Amino acid sequence: MKRYKDLAPPPRTIMTPGPVEVDPRVLRAMSYPILGQFDPAFTDLMNETMEMLRELFVTGNQWCYPVDGTSRSGLEAVLVSLIEPGDRVLVPIYGRFGHLLTEIAERCGAEVITIEAEWGTVFDPQQVIDAIRQYRPALVAMVHGETSTGCMQPLREIGHYCREMDVLFVVDAVATIGGVPVYADKWQIDAVMGGTQKCLSVPAGMAPLTYNDRVERKLLARKSIERGLRTASEFQPAAISGHSRIASNYLDLAQLQDYWSPARLNHHTEATSMLYALREGLRILLEEGLEARFARHAENGAAIVAGVRGMGLQLFGNDQARLPVVTCIEIPPGIDGESVRSMLLEDFGIEIASSFGPLKGRIWRIGSMGYSSSRKNVLHVLGALEATLLRHGFKLPAGEGVQAALDVYARKEEVTC
Template sequence: MNEFDQITPPERLLMGPGPINIDPRILHTMSNKLIGQYDPMMTNYMNEVMQLYRIIFNTKNLNTLLIDGTSRAGIEAIFISMIKPGDKVLIPIFGRFGQLLYEISKRCKAHVHTIEVPWGEIFEPDKIEYSIKKIKPKFLLTVHGDTSTTMLQPLEEIGLICQKYEVIFYTDATASCGGNYLKTDDWKIDAVSAGMQKCLGGPSGTSPITINDKTIEIIQQRQRVEFGKNIDDKKIIFSNYFDINMIIDYWSEKRLNHHTEATTALYAAHECARLIIKEGIHNRILRHKLHGDALLHGIKNMGLKIFGDIKHKMNNILGVIIPKRINGEQVRKLMLDDFGIEIGTSFGPLKGRIWRIGTMGYNSRKDCVLRTLTALESILNKLGFKTTQGEALQATWDFYNINV
């Protein structure tokens, strides 16, 4: 029998679209002892997680909790619990993750309608209102920040539009939450899901969600499978694991058994939220903006072009157009092999056209930005894209001197 070595990953600086490096305080918290899921200390931690993420989401929703699984699990739990076969949904698509909402909705057997804009743009509210009036959907399903294009969809007016036409408004805030403003209650958003591995600063594996009472009422009209009972297939929630009714019973004072809580992941989610609140949500967003703008400044001073509508980009990620005659994958390989830095490529129509460079969570720092710019500029010069070496770095230093 072969012997396997202990896992010892190499040192990497993760400057792509996620995941990111984790604050050592979170790693330390994850190393704590495991306890039983009904231990009073554990249920107290669960209650604290609900309180912490109400603050993160800017909501008073009682039904604010974690789904054990990646950010996609949070999306699927909400969709499969609230959308019944034949329900009409509208999805504005401005990148890869709008397409994901489409795919999951089709698996829920919804009657799906989409509207699209070119990648690199966002939707104006009047275009969404026009489509709502025309289609009359039950649900509007949106992405807040789409990492495939780096764009941030403004939501402030869309919630009021949905309220006007009695449409349930969901948004996927996986890439935006914790680094960009998200005001669930003020923006009239009915349901939100997020993920840990980006601006929230943790490991992938749990998905914080929040759902208001209006949406919970729709979910509670659905049925679960009960042994020996006939059920209406049109009303059933088809998943056991992602049945929000059952998950709420598990997180509530009822503590009805549903699954074994992912204890270490919950510890991480708790510490992520605690650190965000300790820093201050407003301060954290300003930090993401500062370092995102510094990266943008340095990239521009390197003579590189930026992808998309800059005034609508997320604070935490930048799309950089790959120069002609430069092999984008060769650059990424040299960044990783020679400097230990990971940057991202993209999907679909942007594959091979842009790099995606992230400044999020623990990696939203001056030293991370300067290291990434230095490595990228050195590699580009090596491969024939000539710059005045050091100019971009000096411009970024100057930017920090003015803005810090």
């Protein structure tokens, strides 16, 4: 009989746009004993998690909870629960994940209208507002931080116009939540979907989200109770309201809402250890403080940018639209990008990312998210990248990259002294 070795993952410094390194406190939380999903001790943990998510999303929304599944499950849950066949949906695309929102909306039977910006740029909010005015969609779905291009889209003006026009505004904040400001209420976003495996430094496996009363009204109009749970007296609102039933059972927010409500109407078996992990990750975030956390991510992102420029490398994308937690670097002519990534991994234990679609083979992406976003990691990756490029024959001013990053940190220390 074949015998398998004990699990022994190699040590890594993960500097990708996700997943990232997990805080040891989160790993410890995942080791605690399992509780039953209706045990009052466990439902108390569910309620505490909802409270902390309200602080994360900076919202007064009643509904803030995670969907069990990776980040994409949250995107699909919101879109499949809100979009009915024939609904007109506008998706502004400026990278890979705008295309993903488009595909999900198409699979929901929507009439999807897209507008596109060149990869490496974002939209002037007025461009999106003009498209809303022209096409009159029922819903606008947009990415906040596009990790494929390292760009971040301004949202406030778009959210305000959507509210004025009675259009639902749905935002993919998977890459930004917990790392840069995301203000659900102030920006008048109707539904925000996040992820655990990026700036929250929790393993992939949950998709925290929030939505407001405007979304809830749509959910209740489409609500149906699972047959095995339904009593004879319970009617089906979707059957009498003229709305279609939500096409997914597992990703049905109307049912998930009941599961997270005081009624605790059974839906699925909660991912207990993942909830422990999310709760601890949120505790760590709130102990640090949102503003301090945003400042840490901004500083480390600025240090990477300075270090990359100090090496004489070119950054990809519009400087004014730069996503602070992902730095995109143009691969120099004549340099084998995958060979550089392999050497970083094999000789230094550092993982950075390539990109997708039209940018595949053209850029590297360095993430600085969550627990991975530290001064130590930034200096490590810059020093290793410099050494690797020199070994690949790229001419650069040796030592200048790390010095440029240290200058960023020194300026911060001077300000705080």
